[in-house]
Amino acid sequence: MTDADVIVVGAGPAGLMLAGELGLAGVRALVLERRTQRGEIPKANGLGGQILELLHYRGLLDRFEAACSGPSHPAPQYPFGGVHVDFSSLPHPPLRGLTLPQPELERLLDERARELGAEVRWGQEIIDVAQDDTTVTAQVRGADGSYQLRARYLVGCDGGRSTVRDGAGIAFPGTTHPEVNRLGQLTLHESVTRHDDGDVDVPGLGRVHAGAFVRTDRGVFGFGWLTPEVMLLSTTEDETTDLADDVPMTLTELQDSIRHVLGAEFPLGEPRRLSRYTFQARQAERYRDGRVFLAGDAAHLFPATGVGLNAGLLDTVNLAWKLAADLHGWAPPALLDTYHRERHFAGARTLKHTQAQVALRRGQDPAAEALRDVFLELFADEQPLRRVGALIAGTDIRYPLPNPNGHPLTGAFAPDLTLHVDRGTTSLAELTRTARPVLLDLADRSDLRETARPWRDRIDVHTAKADDRPADALLVRPDAHVAWAATPDEPEATAVRGLRDALTDWFGAPSR
Incomplete structure (x- = not known):
């Protein structure tokens, strides 16, 4: 007798999305989360890329758009390796975005998972995982002590420092880049003047161009607009300090960072969201160990913004139906192995273009400036602009499936006919x-x-x-x-x- 069909470790976006997809397929999912309650720190500020189309296919996109009081929209500009890629010239931009802070995203996914029969338990920490030919046993520590749970499968969606991954002995090779990125969404301060083209005049600093990255020998400052009323400010500084993800960033911290990078004050208005993150380029050597699987940040970390959630949620959609097929008794013998083959392939593709962004972003000499200028010239043409948009969105992924007649759609996301x-x-x-x-x-x-x-x-x-x-x-x-x-x-x-x-x-x- 098992306690669930699938134990999902982690109640972040990937874990909750997986629980919902399993429920949709008639599978009992039990989600265990180490935190005692949902976090309020907006580690991610929205969704973008292929996952929006998948939500549309599931009939969920309207529900998500309603929660943020606005539809998903084409991204007019997107950061790529220290430059802004401008899609505004395209009639049908290849990249869409939905402004939705992570706490709200998790609430929606939690709501859906529970509607479909999943159980979510907070304050439950995985200590150890063991498996045999038929089941997985999780040793769990909760407020009332330790206990065991058994299931047919277990999926680690427990982040970059995954206990599940470490317990399964799965290597997580890669690089941690020595930089800290700070991001703020704020209203315009009364002393700052906005021009019709989006540029601003800052007292003591002068005119700052919208969509610009300002580079100094102390770091990089970025400025743009999230909406006509909300500015998007960012800094990148080389730091080796290991900052805890669960410590909220303050307005003072962002202000100090901007002052350090620019050597001048940039008056800040009312903060809407503040976040801080580091960049890592890592991918698990394998996404499966017997009855244990990895998804989301437990399987990969990318050194660029705006792609991690997209990749992680798509992991879970790929995995859920295959687990359900096995649990319902009709899966062919090799079906579960295709999860690693396909999503590791997709993760490696995402890792490649985000590592290319590191090379573009971190260079400070004249050669690096020339490289960024050449990239911007290439983006003036429609074909490379669409190609990089598809890269960021993950819409260029085509799984290497058997394809005897060579049809171009085999392995690709199905078009919404x-x-x-x-x-x-x-x-x-x-x-x-x-x-x-x-x-x-x-x-x-x-x-x-x-x-x-x-x-x-x-x-x-x-x-x-x-x-x-x-x-x-x-x-x-x-x-x-x-x-x-x-x-x-x-x-x-x-x-x-x-x-x-x-x-x-x-x-x-x-x-x-």
């Missing part, structure tokens, strides 16, 4: 809200629908028409990635064989 059906119109996003696999027949292929019949207990089959259809049919996994696609010119026998193989590889043996 507008679908014409008998009752009117719908969308692919609406078909994926239940997190069940979908076979979408776009060319009235009875041969493909008949091939999928033995899997109808675990996949949904839909027939529709789409304008400029990208394929005759798409097999879409619960994480909204395309497992297989039929090309229009593919021989019928080849398409049937390809679909049957994909169904077996991803969704197990056919039912009788």
Whole structure:
């Protein structure tokens, strides 16, 4: 007898997202959190990238937008390696953002997880983890003493200093960069004058350009606008002090840092959010050890802002349906191993571009300045601008899946097609809200629908028409990635064989 199907260690965004996804798939999740209550420090100030599209596919984006009193919006500018990448010239920017402080994000994810049957326990610290062929046993310390919990699987979503990762003996190689970054969202001080172009005049300092990074021999100062009323100020200084994440940053600390970097005062208005963080470039050597898995910051840390939450939440969406498939008894033998293969691949891709940002950001000599200037020149052209936007958003990730017919969508996030059906119109996003696999027949292929019949207990089959259809049919996994696609010119026998193989590889043996 087990206490839960899956024990999730950590009630941060990744752990709570995982618990919700497991609940959606009919799995009992028990979340254990070392903290006694939800934190109020906004370690992250919002969401951006591919995860927003996934939330849309789950029918959750409206709920998240309502919590921050505004829709997600294209990011006009985004920091990349010490320069601002300007997407405002593009009619359809490749990167979207949602301003949502982490405490509010955690509240929403906690609410959803509980709605779907998860249990969340606060003040429960994992001491040790042991496993055998069938279960995982967690030694837990709570307010009333130590006790044991058993589950079929355990997932460490317990951050960069993961107890689960260390207990599993999984190496976490990488680099800690000797710098501290401070970030403030503040109203405009009455002594500072704003111009129509967003620049400001600061008494004793002069004109400061919006979107600019000011470099001195003491660090880097950044200035921009989060909204027309709220400034975004940042500093980066080389420091070796190990600052505790749970110690709030004060307005005085930010003011002192700005004064040190600029050598001048920058009057600060009313703070909306203050945060401090360090940069690390690390990735776990493996995301799985038997019945123990890692996700989020326990699996990777990136030396740039705005990508960690996106990657961590996408980890959990990839993992949840695979754990559920195994627990429900229909997973093919190698399905759980694909979690490491796919998300380690995605993490390595994110690590590469964030490490490139370190090289751009930290250089202080004329050669580094020249490199940043060249990058800005490249970003003046649409194709490289879109490419770097996709890099930041994580929308360029295409898992290396078996792809016998070479269809370009295989392994990629499924496009949200507008679908014409008998009752009117719908969308692919609406078909994926239940997190069940979908076979979408776009060319009235009875041969493909008949091939999928033995899997109808675990996949949904839909027939529709789409304008400029990208394929005759798409097999879409619960994480909204395309497992297989039929090309229009593919021989019928080849398409049937390809679909049957994909169904077996991803969704197990056919039912009788």
